[in-house]
Amino acid sequence: AVRMHRPSESCPVVRTLRGKTHLDLHLIGGCGSSGTTLLAHILHGLRDIRTGPEMGLFHHRCLYQAEGFRQNLYRLLAGQGARVGMAVDKLDLPLVPSVFFMDREYYGVHGSDDEYAMFEAAEDLPSLLRWVKGRMASQQGIHEPFVWLDQTPKNAIAAKEFLDNFPGSTFIHLVRDGRDVMLSLARRYAQEAPGHSESTYLTVGMARWAYDTTQALRARHLPGYMEVRYEDLVSNPLRSVNAILARFGRAPVQQGDLDAAVARSPSAAFTGGAKPTWGMHPGQEISSRSVGRWRTALSAGFVEKVKGFHYTLAADLPNGESTPTVYHFGQQLQRLGYR
Numbered sequence: 001a002v003r004m005h006r007p008s009e010s011c012p013v014v015r016t017l018r019g020k021t022h023l024d025l026h027l028i029g030g031c032g033s034s035g036t037t038l039l040a041h042i043l044h045g046l047r048d049i050r051t052g053p054e055m056g057l058f059h060h061r062c063l064y065q066a067e068g069f070r071q072n073l074y075r076l077l078a079g080q081g082a083r084v085g086m087a088v089d090k091l092d093l094p095l096v097p098s099v100f101f102m103d104r105e106y107y108g109v110h111g112s113d114d115e116y117a118m119f120e121a122a123e124d125l126p127s128l129l130r131w132v133k134g135r136m137a138s139q140q141g142i143h144e145p146f147v148w149l150d151q152t153p154k155n156a157i158a159a160k161e162f163l164d165n166f167p168g169s170t171f172i173h174l175v176r177d178g179r180d181v182m183l184s185l186a187r188r189y190a191q192e193a194p195g196h197s198e199s200t201y202l203t204v205g206m207a208r209w210a211y212d213t214t215q216a217l218r219a220r221h222l223p224g225y226m227e228v229r230y231e232d233l234v235s236n237p238l239r240s241v242n243a244i245l246a247r248f249g250r251a252p253v254q255q256g257d258l259d260a261a262v263a264r265s266p267s268a269a270f271t272g273g274a275k276p277t278w279g280m281h282p283g284q285e286i287s288s289r290s291v292g293r294w295r296t297a298l299s300a301g302f303v304e305k306v307k308g309f310h311y312t313l314a315a316d317l318p319n320g321e322s323t324p325t326v327y328h329f330g331q332q333l334q335r336l337g338y339r
Contacts, residue, residue, distance in 0.1 A: 023129055023169070024147045026248065027058055027162060029155030030174035031212040033184035035230045038286070039174055040151035042241060042261050047250040050142060053103040054152040057132075060100060063125050064161040073122055076100040077115060084313060088207065089200040091193060095211045095313070096157055108135030125165065147248055156216035163224040170247055173216045176230035177338045178209040178329060179294035179303065185209070206309050210327040217335065234288040237262070262286055306330065 028036050044051045057063075060081055062072040075081065081098035101109070109115060114135075122128035133148050155162070159171045185205035186198070219225045226247055233240045242252040253261075262285070294303070307330030314324050333339075 023126070023133060023166070024145065025129060025133070025166060026147065026149050026170040026172065027155040027159070028149065028151045028153075028172045028174060029157075029159055029212075029216060030153055031156070031176070031178075031181055031185075031209045032153045033181050033188065034153070034174045034176040035233060036151050036153045036174050039172070039228070039233060040149065041264075041266050042237065042258070043149060043244065044261075045264070046241070046253055046257065046261055047147070047245065047248075048145065049147045049149055049248070049250075050136075050140070051149040051151050052106045052136065052140075055107075055150050056097065056099045056102045056152055056154065058150060058152065058162055059096065059154040059157040061158045061161050063128075064158065064165050066124060069124050070119075070122065073119060073128065077119065086207065086311070086313065088204050089196060091189070091196050091200050091204055093204050093207060095208065097154060106136075106139065107132055108139030147250075153212070156212045159216045159219035159225070160222065163219050163222045167224070170224050170226050171216075171219055171222075172226050172228055172244065173219075174228050174230060174233075175213065175216075175336055177292070177294070178206070178213070178333050179298065179306070179338075180290065180292065181209045182206050182306070183294055183297055184290075202306075203309075206306060206329045207311060207327070210309070210311075210329045210332055213332045213336070214325060214327050217332070231288070231291050234286050234291065237286050307333070 028040055030036055040051045043049050060072075060076060062082065063069065063076070065072065077100070079098070079100075081100050082096060083094060083098040084096035085092060085094045087093070101107075104110070104114075109118060109132075118128070118131055118135075121131040136142070136148070137146070155171070156173065159173065163169065163171055182202055182205035185208060186201035189201045189204055190196075190198075220227075226244070228240055228244065238253075238255055238258050241258060245252055309330065310326055310328040312324040312326055
């Protein structure tokens with residue numbers, strides 16, 4: 001039997017701030033292979049921060065619309081989320097995945113009865129998230145207020161919408177040199193979808209990095225936006241982590257605390273299962289050996305060529321404009337300071 005309940009405003013995992021429910025909710029996002037899982041693994045358990053496996057919940061922009069919220073939630077629960085993708089030489093690249101709320105068991109949603117209880121409790125996005133946070137606390141045995149940190153890379157897609165709707169929250173944009181990301185993603189796609197050319201895998205990596213980075217940077221002007229570079233994280237993790245803790249209003253940690261956090265063994269639930277295509281795994285010693293790998297792996301001519309790589313998607317108009325956004329690899333490299 002599954003016990004169902006609806007957490008109230010007085011639920012111990014939800015704080016009250018100036019008479020309003022305060023979720024203590026923050027997001028990590030960025031292109032895949034930028035280190036989002038590594039950062040989440042380090043932060044999980046530091047002070048009162050708790051996270052879990054990638055949810056795939058926060059990137060659905062329709063949930064941030066007050067009008068029609070419950071209808072949109074119903075569609076997502078029914079597996080009818082919006083999807084945006086492109087094909088590169090017949091290799092499919094999902095840029096906006098339709099998947100919604102993965103690894104639900106970790107968050108205490110075990111079956112259809114729990115899904116129904118969640119839908120009944122969700123009058124709007126804040127009430128949905130209060131319900132999920134309460135269930136997560138019950139499932140994971142968390143009895144005190146905690147900072148909830150979701151680590152889904154595709155959070156980047158709706159970073160602006162999230163910060164617009166949740167003032168006081170933080171979106172941590174984990175950025176990494178797109179040329180290194182391109183190489184890492186190409187290696188992953190070659191193992192996961194064999195049978196294509198090397199140039200196809202590299203192009204898919206470029207397209208994904210340009211898309212996710214462009215979407216996240218829509219929020220760059222907002223006060224809740226925080227940029228963390230992968231290169232800084234792996235070269236001086238203590239400084240990067242303490243900057244994030246300060247943003248959350250938490251006291252800094254010492255090197256010994258950080259070492260223990262890095263060395264702890266991640267659960268399969270937390271990492272979303274084994275990922276043989278990863279170059280590094282949470283729990284391993286942090287290293288900067290992968291930084292700048294593109295310099296030796298790519299020819300000078302190819303590096304010069306990719307600066308001009310760009311594309312548009314007629315089906316994706318994130319700013320409500322009449323013309324599609326241009327996703328330009330070289331311009332985003334320059335915008336982020338990668339020379």
